[in-house]
Amino acid sequence: MKVLIAERGGYCYGVQRALDIAHEAAEQGSGPIHTLGPIIHNPGVVEKLARAGVSPVDSPDEVEEGTVILRTHGVAPAVIEAVEARGVKVVDATCPYVKVAQEKASSLARAGYLPVILGEHDHPEVTALAAHAGERAMVIESVRELEEAVAGGKIKGKVGVVVQTTQAGDNLAALAAVLAPACRELLVYNTMCNATQKCQEEALSLARRADVVIVIGGRNSANTTRLAQLCREVQPRTYHIEDAEEIQQEWFDGTETVAVTAGASTPPEQIESAAHHLRAIGDVLS
Numbered sequence: 001m002k003v004l005i006a007e008r009g010g011y012c013y014g015v016q017r018a019l020d021i022a023h024e025a026a027e028q029g030s031g032p033i034h035t036l037g038p039i040i041h042n043p044g045v046v047e048k049l050a051r052a053g054v055s056p057v058d059s060p061d062e063v064e065e066g067t068v069i070l071r072t073h074g075v076a077p078a079v080i081e082a083v084e085a086r087g088v089k090v091v092d093a094t095c096p097y098v099k100v101a102q103e104k105a106s107s108l109a110r111a112g113y114l115p116v117i118l119g120e121h122d123h124p125e126v127t128a129l130a131a132h133a134g135e136r137a138m139v140i141e142s143v144r145e146l147e148e149a150v151a152g153g154k155i156k157g158k159v160g161v162v163v164q165t166t167q168a169g170d171n172l173a174a175l176a177a178v179l180a181p182a183c184r185e186l187l188v189y190n191t192m193c194n195a196t197q198k199c200q201e202e203a204l205s206l207a208r209r210a211d212v213v214i215v216i217g218g219r220n221s222a223n224t225t226r227l228a229q230l231c232r233e234v235q236p237r238t239y240h241i242e243d244a245e246e247i248q249q250e251w252f253d254g255t256e257t258v259a260v261t262a263g264a265s266t267p268p269e270q271i272e273s274a275a276h277h278l279r280a281i282g283d284v285l286s
């Protein structure tokens, strides 16, 4: 059984940067170090970091002293103010690409556009983007939702779009096609992250050549879940796992080629472990 490993799977620039910042804070830190929410959507990595002295909290109210690290997704301006009001040190690990999206979102509001955030409701990055875009911001997740908003007269006039960094390009194209005839002026900031696009493109290319696809990453990771969805559209025998131990031999009956990719919050050791597991299964089946 041939095992194809994606070169662009696993930690992206922003995640690696945030983890480096967290480890550096742990080494230098005096007093407790917290992240606001898990630093990335990968339970194994969060546990490891907690052992190194960096633990997540749900709210600024839980922090009495020490350091608070803002994670890659970014936070609303009000959250930064709430953390600063606690009198603790704030370390901003927001991904620079997310920062750009936040700046574009607030610039839309300042310029009088109706800000439309294309992204998942309740995703922390999207919630923060909407907060940066001000009170009029609307979050739209699907074409159907957008069509309803247009039909209800909620979207008109000057409209500006900002995109959740991990969205897929075809989703943006479909929404822009609905928006364009509905408004007087349309400004679209494509704030999708290049890392996500490249990872998705490579994964789809591998999925077309494979009998089975393994996608590794936290089940709470939007990025990994979308990667698995996309691969499944090309290869229905796609499995989303968090850990190599979940891999089952019966998934590979008659398999000649298996492709392995991973979300942006998946550490290299998890990818290596899965590859090792798959090679062992290949040896058994051959």
Ligand code: SF4
Pocket (backbone or CB within 6 Å): 012, 013, 014, 015, 072, 095, 096, 097, 098, 165, 166, 193, 194, 195, 196, 264
């Ligand atoms: S996927 Fe892109 S935007 Fe998100 S953290 Fe990684 S580099 Fe930043």
